[in-house]
Amino acid sequence: MPHALFSRGLSPYQIVLAASASESERWAAEELRRALKEIGGMELPVVDDTTERRDREIVLGWNRRAAQLLPEEPSPDPQDESFAYRSIGPSLVIWGGAERGTLYGVFSFLERELGCRFYTPSVTVRPKREAYEFDNLEHRESPGISVRNVFYFEAFDPVWAARNRVNGAMFHREQIGGVEGYWGVHTFERFVPPEEFFESHPEYFPVIEGKRSAHRAQLCLTNPDVLRIVGERLLERMRAEPEYLIYDVSQNDHRAGTCECEECARIARAEGGESGLYIGFVNQVAERVEAEFPDKYVGTLAYHFTLDPPKTVRPRANVVVRLCSHDCCFSHPFDSCPRNEKFMGYLRGWSAISPHLYIWDYVVDFDHYVMPYPNFKALQRNIRILRDHKVIGIMEQGAYSSRGGDFAELKMNLLAKLLWNPDADAERIISDFMYGYYGHAGEHIRAYFDLVQGLAGPDTHIHIRVQPTDSMYSDSFIREGERLLDLAEEAVDGEEFLHRVELARLPLLYLRHMRDPQKGKQDGTLARIREIARRERVTHFEEFPRRRLADFYRDLD
Numbered sequence: 001m002p003h004a005l006f007s008r009g010l011s012p013y014q015i016v017l018a019a020s021a022s023e024s025e026r027w028a029a030e031e032l033r034r035a036l037k038e039i040g041g042m043e044l045p046v047v048d049d050t051t052e053r054r055d056r057e058i059v060l061g062w063n064r065r066a067a068q069l070l071p072e073e074p075s076p077d078p079q080d081e082s083f084a085y086r087s088i089g090p091s092l093v094i095w096g097g098a099e100r101g102t103l104y105g106v107f108s109f110l111e112r113e114l115g116c117r118f119y120t121p122s123v124t125v126r127p128k129r130e131a132y133e134f135d136n137l138e139h140r141e142s143p144g145i146s147v148r149n150v151f152y153f154e155a156f157d158p159v160w161a162a163r164n165r166v167n168g169a170m171f172h173r174e175q176i177g178g179v180e181g182y183w184g185v186h187t188f189e190r191f192v193p194p195e196e197f198f199e200s201h202p203e204y205f206p207v208i209e210g211k212r213s214a215h216r217a218q219l220c221l222t223n224p225d226v227l228r229i230v231g232e233r234l235l236e237r238m239r240a241e242p243e244y245l246i247y248d249v250s251q252n253d254h255r256a257g258t259c260e261c262e263e264c265a266r267i268a269r270a271e272g273g274e275s276g277l278y279i280g281f282v283n284q285v286a287e288r289v290e291a292e293f294p295d296k297y298v299g300t301l302a303y304h305f306t307l308d309p310p311k312t313v314r315p316r317a318n319v320v321v322r323l324c325s326h327d328c329c330f331s332h333p334f335d336s337c338p339r340n341e342k343f344m345g346y347l348r349g350w351s352a353i354s355p356h357l358y359i360w361d362y363v364v365d366f367d368h369y370v371m372p373y374p375n376f377k378a379l380q381r382n383i384r385i386l387r388d389h390k391v392i393g394i395m396e397q398g399a400y401s402s403r404g405g406d407f408a409e410l411k412m413n414l415l416a417k418l419l420w421n422p423d424a425d426a427e428r429i430i431s432d433f434m435y436g437y438y439g440h441a442g443e444h445i446r447a448y449f450d451l452v453q454g455l456a457g458p459d460t461h462i463h464i465r466v467q468p469t470d471s472m473y474s475d476s477f478i479r480e481g482e483r484l485l486d487l488a489e490e491a492v493d494g495e496e497f498l499h500r501v502e503l504a505r506l507p508l509l510y511l512r513h514m515r516d517p518q519k520g521k522q523d524g525t526l527a528r529i530r531e532i533a534r535r536e537r538v539t540h541f542e543e544f545p546r547r548r549l550a551d552f553y554r555d556l557d
Contacts, residue, residue, distance in 0.1 A: 062076055149170065185250060206258060245296065303323075
């Protein structure tokens with residue numbers, strides 16, 4: 001028999017928490033109350049599990065009441081992100097680990113059963129309804145990827161991230177339920193700065209073509225003083241900022257600059273490449289910090305000259321290898337493109353020897369954030385491939401400097417859902433977003449989206465730096481895109497939806513202008529780019545602010 005949670009603004013239910021409920025469980029209860037008030041028009045009381053039991057309750061978290069209703073269920077580990085919700089007669093129990101599991105269960109219930117959507121930090125949908133009934137509810141989920149980092153500008157918002165089960169962060173942020181923070185990257189220069197040490201201790205730096213050098217260089221990793229300094233300074237960092245899970249000790253962001261001294265070269269030769277030398281060094285650092293921080297990890301990169309796994313050296317149990325996919329083709333999945341064969345070899349090799357493998361993946365054009373970038377067809381398959389190679393975490397690096405990236409809002413939603421469940425229905429997620437976020441214009445935005453993704457044919461290979469002159473872009477593509485976006489603008493219902501459509505149009509305007517700047521100035525394209533970017537607070541058209549937007553506009557003028 002169905003049970004009415006609410007009807008016509010009335011509800012007989014109360015929300016039950018443990019008297020000792022975690023902060024995230026209490027926040028989840030308030031989020032549930034808020035949603036039910038907006039959807040059904042009533043406010044439910046929140047009580048603790050020492051109060052008298054009622055027939056109709058929503059029990060949040062594993063507490064006395066949950067244990068009474070579910071005697072066959074084990075008590076979850078507080079850090080377990082898995083969750084379940086289940087109806088027991090007229091009562092409903094939503095439970096999981098106290099840190100994030102119950103929290104995620106509440107948002108799953110709101111999404112699946114009540115139609116709520118958490119599209120962006122500023123766009124949440126809680127659809128009103130007169131009544132809601134349930135009967136024999138039971139649903140369970142567990143994370144597909146343990147650490148999930150969607151590295152997009154708006155995805156850094158801690159409320160959006162918590163609602164969308166994004167638990168990873170490149171830098172620490174205060175977020176309900178906490179985050180699995182990864183401190184730093186390219187940290188050799190931070191631990192052993194050339195300006196501090198090169199003049200007095202050139203031996204800390206690599207031999208390059210017969211001379212010690214600190215110019216675009218790494219370190220001499222067989223020097224015992226370098227090991228001592230890095231170990232000491234890493235410990236200082238861990239003591240000062242204990243909130244992180246992983247602390248980075250990794251090469252500087254240069255494609256070369258490795259040490260050619262006799263001992264460094266000997267190890268590199270024996271291991272078949274530089275990675276053996278680097279993993280050996282990081283292992284020694286990790287051993288030095290392990291006694292004081294047994295629950296923390298030392299991370300390092302497999303990047304550029306350290307991509308090939310070593311022959312014999314193996315990462316220690318407290319070392320995380322962060323493998324980077326920077327040289328891949330991103331229009332095709334990793335396992336279906338000849339240009340990705342090397343990466344697949346690296347992935348298989350590191351997966352076989354690493355106790356903890358983390359992936360730094362790339363989902364954006366770094367030179368032109370705001371330009372059509374047809375990589376959606378590869379996203380889900382790539383995440384599944386990484387999951388199947390036992391990765392513990394994935395960072396999806398997108399347009400992190402600013403709003404305005406190509407379909408950034410859709411991509412961060414899709415990535416969050418696929419990192420949680422790599423087998424989710426991606427097509428359903430995309431369609432839901434199109435019609436929920438763009439309203440009546442969704443049909444035409446979807447047609448434009450399909451047009452963009454259609455640029456990625458079998459022989460089209462895109463990397464992390466695509467230029468407006470790329471052969472996949474054509475005048476006919478731009479004309480058809482403009483036609484579809486014109487239809488979308490005509491279909492919108494209200495200014496709010498119009499602004500979303502115009503932001504989706506920004507990449508096509510940008511491409512059109514960059515292909516013919518003189519024409520763009522004359523026909524109003526540049527003026528419209530300025531208008532949309534200013535209104536939508538788009539501050540970057542590329543990864544790094546090589547030029548301020550004011551300079552960018554002036555150069556185009």
